Amino acid sequence: MSKAKKYDAIIVGGGHAGLTMAVALAKLGFTLAVISPVKITAKVSDKGDGRALAISEAPRRMLDLLGIWPRLEGKYHPMQSVHILDGHVGDILQDALLEFNEENSDDKVAVAQVVESGHLLGAMWDAAQNESNIEFKVGVKLQDFERDAHGVSVRLDDGEVLQGSMMIAADGRGSLVRQQLGIKTFGWGYGQTAIVCPVAHEKSHEGAAYEHFYPSGPFASLPLPDVLGSDGVDGVHRSSLVWAEEPDVAAGLMSAGEDEFNAEMVKRFGLHLGEVGLCGERFSYPLGLQIAHEYIADRVVLIGDAAHGIHPIAGQGLNMGLRDIAVLAEVMVEARNLGLDFASYTVLNKYQQWRRFDVLSHAAFAEVINRLFSNDVAPVRFIRDLGLKIVDGLRPVKKFFNDEAAAKSGELPFLLKGRWPF
Numbered sequence: 001m002s003k004a005k006k007y008d009a010i011i012v013g014g015g016h017a018g019l020t021m022a023v024a025l026a027k028l029g030f031t032l033a034v035i036s037p038v039k040i041t042a043k044v045s046d047k048g049d050g051r052a053l054a055i056s057e058a059p060r061r062m063l064d065l066l067g068i069w070p071r072l073e074g075k076y077h078p079m080q081s082v083h084i085l086d087g088h089v090g091d092i093l094q095d096a097l098l099e100f101n102e103e104n105s106d107d108k109v110a111v112a113q114v115v116e117s118g119h120l121l122g123a124m125w126d127a128a129q130n131e132s133n134i135e136f137k138v139g140v141k142l143q144d145f146e147r148d149a150h151g152v153s154v155r156l157d158d159g160e161v162l163q164g165s166m167m168i169a170a171d172g173r174g175s176l177v178r179q180q181l182g183i184k185t186f187g188w189g190y191g192q193t194a195i196v197c198p199v200a201h202e203k204s205h206e207g208a209a210y211e212h213f214y215p216s217g218p219f220a221s222l223p224l225p226d227v228l229g230s231d232g233v234d235g236v237h238r239s240s241l242v243w244a245e246e247p248d249v250a251a252g253l254m255s256a257g258e259d260e261f262n263a264e265m266v267k268r269f270g271l272h273l274g275e276v277g278l279c280g281e282r283f284s285y286p287l288g289l290q291i292a293h294e295y296i297a298d299r300v301v302l303i304g305d306a307a308h309g310i311h312p313i314a315g316q317g318l319n320m321g322l323r324d325i326a327v328l329a330e331v332m333v334e335a336r337n338l339g340l341d342f343a344s345y346t347v348l349n350k351y352q353q354w355r356r357f358d359v360l361s362h363a364a365f366a367e368v369i370n371r372l373f374s375n376d377v378a379p380v381r382f383i384r385d386l387g388l389k390i391v392d393g394l395r396p397v398k399k400f401f402n403d404e405a406a407a408k409s410g411e412l413p414f415l416l417k418g419r420w421p422f
């Protein structure tokens with residue numbers, strides 16, 4: 001390798017995972033380069049990508065510590081309760097079979113906080129721009145890389161070559177880094193496409209999320225903050241919809257006129273929040289499970305969707321990526337403080353070991369729920385509805401699920417406790 005500047009880590013990808021990783025490591029004193037094909041301007045973050053993300057309490061604490069969460073003032077809404085329903089399309093009123101709320105946790109905090117994906121990305125970008133240890137390479141992509149015993153040499157598609165002690169791949173589900181390393185993935189498509197969009201409704205959601213299970217897939221609404229109405233005074237009550245359907249049905253709904261879309265939506269949404277209608281752009285995402293066989297290789301580590309992508313049914317995808325970040329930062333700091341090579345295979349393997357079980361258990365949970373609920377077989381319906389009713393009456397079981405959803409269970413790294421790993 002040449003004598004060019006050498007970063008401690010080169011981060012490939014400026015999405016949620018890449019930017020948060022950069023902020024965490026910069027604050028811990030590491031020097032970084034972030035390669036991002038896109039510059040996140042206010043226009044990009046305001047437009048968003050249709051998704052609203054439910055951020056669990058422990059990852060939220062980390063975002064707070066990193067100075068990302070305070071940039072979101074007024075842009076998130078607590079999810080104070082989650083109502084799980086099992087109805088048929090067209091049932092205007094449905095009883096909740098299972099309900100979670102703040103009372104199910106010891107610290108009485110909301111189940112999660114809901115924030116639009118674009119706003120969150122904007123806050124992460126702003127926080128990263130503030131860090132003097134981060135250099136951005138914007139408008140370019142990783143092309144390929146080489147490794148030796150001391151580090152990586154990364155070539156960008158404009159010809160520039162960067163040197164680093166290690167590379168962190170945060171380049172999403174289609175990760176080029178993962179492909180070039182020859183790391184295989186396992187998983188499958190669900191035969192479902194999620195339509196996501198904001199909807200406006202007459203009554204306030206009071207912080208409630210609703211998850212309806214229909215045979216074609218889950219249909220969920222997550223509480224969003226109100227926005228000012230056209231009179232500049234009255235707020236418009238909004239929720240974010242995640243509507244999974246078979247791909248051809250979803251394609252039809254994506255191209256349907258607004259009235260037709262609303263008519264189909266209300267059959268599933270019901271009228272518990274009064275009149276409801278689309279209030280923004282529709283986006284669609286094909287759904288599938290994809291987990292990398294390995295999360296590390298010599299001098300390289302995969303984080304976020306590059307390492308694992310799961311069904312959004314339990315809203316855990318990015319939360320898992322944020323857990324990756326907390327664990328990787330901790331093992332790197334620990335090694336550096338002991339005077340060891342923070343990018344050695346032994347250190348990266350500690351990250352892999354720590355993350356593997358958590359990733360697989362969350363993926364399995366989302367898998368079971370999706371399979372159990374995405375069908376209309378009468379005996380299965382009867383048993384699952386009975387099961388939900390029983391769970392609803394069992395406080396300790398609800399507390400367990402609540403802790404899982406809040407990402408507070410398992411061995412927590414310092415950042416997820418809202419503390420620095422010193």
Ligand SMILES: Cc1cc2nc3c(=O)[nH]c(=O)nc-3n(C[C@H](O)[C@H](O)[C@H](O)COP(=O)(O)OP(=O)(O)OC[C@H]3O[C@@H](n4cnc5c(N)ncnc54)[C@H](O)[C@@H]3O)c2cc1C
Binds near residue numbers: 018173285305319
């Ligand atoms: C419908 C839906 C709902 C969801 N709801 C939730 C939820 O409620 N809660 C939750 O926790 N998660 C949720 N998720 C999951 C969450 O959105 C993802 O896990 C998260 O956004 C992934 O972030 P990432 O940074 O790992 O990947 P990405 O967002 O895919 O970012 C990858 C980045 O890498 C860049 N890149 C790609 N190739 C290159 C290259 N060659 N060189 C340089 N850069 C490159 C891309 O431009 C991109 O910026 C949901 C997902 C879906 C689809």
